Amino acid sequence: MIEVESVDVSLGDTEILRDVSLRVPAGEFVGLVGPNGAGKTTLLRTVNGAIDPDAGRVLVDGDRMSDLSSRAGSRRVATVPQDTGTRFAFSVEDVVAMGRTPHRSRFGSDDGGDAVERALERTSTASFRDRRISTLSGGERQRVFVARAIAQEAPALVLDEPTASLDVNHATRTLSLVCELVADGRAVLGAIHDLEAAARFCDRLVMLADGEVVASGAPADVLTADALATSFDMESVVTRNPVTGAPTVTPLSDTGDERRSVHVLGGGRVGAAVVARLHAAGFGVTAGPVPEGDELLGVSERLDVPTETVPPMSALDGSTLAAAGERIDEADVTVLADLTLTPDGGLLDLAAEAGQTVVVEERPLDERDRAGTDQRRRYERLRERVTTSGLDDVAATVRSVGADAGRHVSRRGI
Numbered sequence: 001m002i003e004v005e006s007v008d009v010s011l012g013d014t015e016i017l018r019d020v021s022l023r024v025p026a027g028e029f030v031g032l033v034g035p036n037g038a039g040k041t042t043l044l045r046t047v048n049g050a051i052d053p054d055a056g057r058v059l060v061d062g063d064r065m066s067d068l069s070s071r072a073g074s075r076r077v078a079t080v081p082q083d084t085g086t087r088f089a090f091s092v093e094d095v096v097a098m099g100r101t102p103h104r105s106r107f108g109s110d111d112g113g114d115a116v117e118r119a120l121e122r123t124s125t126a127s128f129r130d131r132r133i134s135t136l137s138g139g140e141r142q143r144v145f146v147a148r149a150i151a152q153e154a155p156a157l158v159l160d161e162p163t164a165s166l167d168v169n170h171a172t173r174t175l176s177l178v179c180e181l182v183a184d185g186r187a188v189l190g191a192i193h194d195l196e197a198a199a200r201f202c203d204r205l206v207m208l209a210d211g212e213v214v215a216s217g218a219p220a221d222v223l224t225a226d227a228l229a230t231s232f233d234m235e236s237v238v239t240r241n242p243v244t245g246a247p248t249v250t251p252l253s254d255t256g257d258e259r260r261s262v263h264v265l266g267g268g269r270v271g272a273a274v275v276a277r278l279h280a281a282g283f284g285v286t287a288g289p290v291p292e293g294d295e296l297l298g299v300s301e302r303l304d305v306p307t308e309t310v311p312p313m314s315a316l317d318g319s320t321l322a323a324a325g326e327r328i329d330e331a332d333v334t335v336l337a338d339l340t341l342t343p344d345g346g347l348l349d350l351a352a353e354a355g356q357t358v359v360v361e362e363r364p365l366d367e368r369d370r371a372g373t374d375q376r377r378r379y380e381r382l383r384e385r386v387t388t389s390g391l392d393d394v395a396a397t398v399r400s401v402g403a404d405a406g407r408h409v410s411r412r413g414i
């Protein structure tokens with residue numbers, strides 16, 4: 001168990017960490033996220049005993065790190081550093097064997113058995129065991145340092161950007177391996193820049209900004225658009241990864257000059273993505289009507305996109321339809337974003353009045369179970385009328401919604 005209690009750290013004249021507290025119980029993987037310069041590396045170096053805090057304390061398995069000798073400290077905490085560059089011409093096997101140093105007696109004996117062998121196997125580095133570490137690629141070298149940390153057999157592990165130089169396959173394998181080490185009962189604290197990977201593999205996240213903990217808890221509670229805006233100074237949309245269920249952060253670029261105006265009819269996941277894309281691309285966006293609680297509303301509130309709402313499950317009344325109709329009239333283009341076919345067809349009537357229209361669908365129409373035959377026919381007729389001329393910029397922007405999510409985007413519509 002790693003316990004960080006009200007730690008302050010200054011380096012030179014600069015205060016780097018302020019009143020930082022966190023706990024990593026055995027069997028838990030806690031991810032440290034935050035912008036460059038937030039103090040993640042400094043915190044990890046305080047946890048592994050390389051830096052003594054000016055105030056507060058770090059305990060590992062109940063003992064204060066600053067009270068332990070460096071040998072005893074290394075038996076408690078193993079580290080995978082951010083910079084794995086080395087000037088020395090050690091072999092891979094030598095580097096992994098260094099993990100055993102804190103376990104060796106004064107006479108050089110080590111009762112760790114085949115710990116080095118097992119670490120080489122687990123990290124798939126055995127095949128280049130005799131190579132000089134300096135001849136490996138950055139990613140291969142990083143795996144060797146993970147192997148060294150495994151060979152160290154310490155109950156706590158700190159990782160500073162363990163996947164920074166790894167390709168997507170090795171990054172996933174390395175983090176899966178870290179999860180196995182956690183399942184074995186280790187306490188792991190890792191700084192991870194890749195927010196999606198952090199959300200997927202970590203049990204909890206701690207967000208650090210400007211030397212302070214600004215959020216901590218389950219990944220979905222920490223990776224909110226608000227917290228990301230405050231800490232990383234960026235607008236983003238947070239959705240769920242359809243495969244892993246973990247939060248996915250999509251940073252939005254600066255909007256620049258406003259382009260043409262677009263009204264988005266529809267909602268849900270596709271509608272939310274369409275609004276975010278169009279807004280990011282600089283279109284003047286309006287949306288609605290959508291039921292309160294719709295996924296689109298979360299995005300439009302975040303981005304200040306004017307959006308009509310109706311109570312959930314209620315029929316669309318005349319004034320709501322009239323207000324939405326006005327928005328459509330004012331817009332240059334209307335996007336039907338996975339339009340739900342409401343029984344009363346109110347949205348279809350609105351869409352039918354729209355001038356230039358782009359259709360984005362999550363599923364082909366014939367898979368829609370909620371649509372009655374009449375609505376389907378009207379929707380099909382609507383699609384027949386969809387214009388494509390002059391829509392290139394809007395269509396290109398929303399087409400990527402379909403491509404990104406691997407979904408169907410109506411060819412006829414765009």
Ligand SMILES: Nc1ncnc2c1ncn2[C@@H]1O[C@H](COP(=O)(O)OP(=O)(O)OP(=O)(O)O)[C@@H](O)[C@H]1O
Nearest residue numbers: 011012014016034035036037038039040041042043
């Ligand atoms: N020895 C030092 N003396 C003074 N300031 C330092 C020293 N080492 C680091 N800093 C500063 O402390 C701050 C935190 O650095 P740290 O490396 O801990 O951040 P980080 O969150 O790990 O950043 P990154 O994501 O870029 O790796 C930075 O502003 C850095 O410039």
